[in-house]
Amino acid sequence: ILNVEQSPQSLHVQEGDSTNFTCSFPSSNFYALHWYRWETAKSPEALFVMTLNGDEKKKGRISATLNTKEGYSYLYIKGSQPEDSATYLCAHNAGGTSYGKLTFGQGTILTVHP
Amino acid sequence: DTGVSQDPRHKITKRGQNVTFRCDPISEHNRLYWYRQTLGQGPEFLTYFQNEAQLEKSRLLSDRFSAERPKGSFSTLEIQRTEQGDSAMYLCASSLSGYNYNEQFFGPGTRLTVL
Numbered sequence: 001i002l003n004v005e006q007s008p009q010s011l012h013v014q015e016g017d018s019t020n021f022t023c024s025f026p027s028s029n030f031y032a033l034h035w036y037r038w039e040t041a042k043s044p045e046a047l048f049v050m051t052l053n054g055d056e057k058k059k060g061r062i063s064a065t066l067n068t069k070e071g072y073s074y075l076y077i078k079g080s081q082p083e084d085s086a087t088y089l090c091a092h093n094a095g096g097t098s099y100g101k102l103t104f105g106q107g108t109i110l111t112v113h114p
Numbered sequence: 115d116t117g118v119s120q121d122p123r124h125k126i127t128k129r130g131q132n133v134t135f136r137c138d139p140i141s142e143h144n145r146l147y148w149y150r151q152t153l154g155q156g157p158e159f160l161t162y163f164q165n166e167a168q169l170e171k172s173r174l175l176s177d178r179f180s181a182e183r184p185k186g187s188f189s190t191l192e193i194q195r196t197e198q199g200d201s202a203m204y205l206c207a208s209s210l211s212g213y214n215y216n217e218q219f220f221g222p223g224t225r226l227t228v229l
Contacts, residue, residue, distance in 0.1 A: 031215065043219075044220040051215055089156055093216060101147065
C-alpha cells in the first residue's frame with residue numbers, strides 16, 4: 001500500500017444499525033493514524049489518534065482499532081444515529097522529515113436514515 | 115470561539131482573478147498547515163509552517179500559489195490568475211509541536227469556485 005485508502009466510499013444504514021469502515025495505509029514509516037469526522041459546513045473534528053500496534057480507543061458509541069504491521073485501522077459505530085451522518089476521514093502521519101503532514105484517505109460518507 | 119478560523123468561508127471568482135484566503139490558528143499553536151480538498155477526494159497537503167518559516171511545499175503548489183505566515187500568527191494563501199481547476203475547499207489546520215503526535219485542529223475551510 002503506497003497511499004491511504006478507505007472503504008467503503010459511502011454507506012447508507014438505518015438508525016440503530018452498527019457499522020464499520022476500513023482505512024489502509026503504508027505500514028512502513030508509521031508515526032500515527034488519525035481519524036476525523038467531518039460534518040457538512042463544519043470543521044473536521046478529531047476523533048482518535050492511534051499510535052501503537054494493537055491500540056483500541058473508544059469515545060461513546062465510536063471505537064477504533066489499529067494494526068501497524070499490516071497497515072490497517074477499523075472504525076466502528078455502534079447503534080448508529082442520524083447525527084452520526086458525516087464523512088469519516090483517516091489520515092496517516094509518517095513522522096520523521098514529513099513534519100507531521102497528514103496523508104488522507106478519500107473518506108467514507110455515512111448516511112444514517114431515521 | 116478559540117478554534118481555527120478561516121475567512122472567507124466562500125469565494126466565487128472569475129478565471130484569471132487573484133484571490134487571498136486567511137487562516138487564524140489556535141493562538142498557542144506553532145505549526146500551521148494548508149490542505150486542499152477536491153470533490154470525491156480527501157484533503158491533500160499543500161504547505162506547512164513552523165512559526166513564520168515555511169518548511170515544506172507540495173508539488174501541488176504551483177508558482178501561482180503563495181503562502182505566508184508573518185510573525186508566526188495568522189497565515190494567508192494567495193492564488194494568482196485563478197483557473198477552473200483551482201476550484202476546491204481550502205482547509206487550514208494548526209497544531210502544537212510535541213502535543214499528542216501532532217494532532218491537527220482544522221478550520222471550517224474556504225470553498226473556492228472559479229467560473
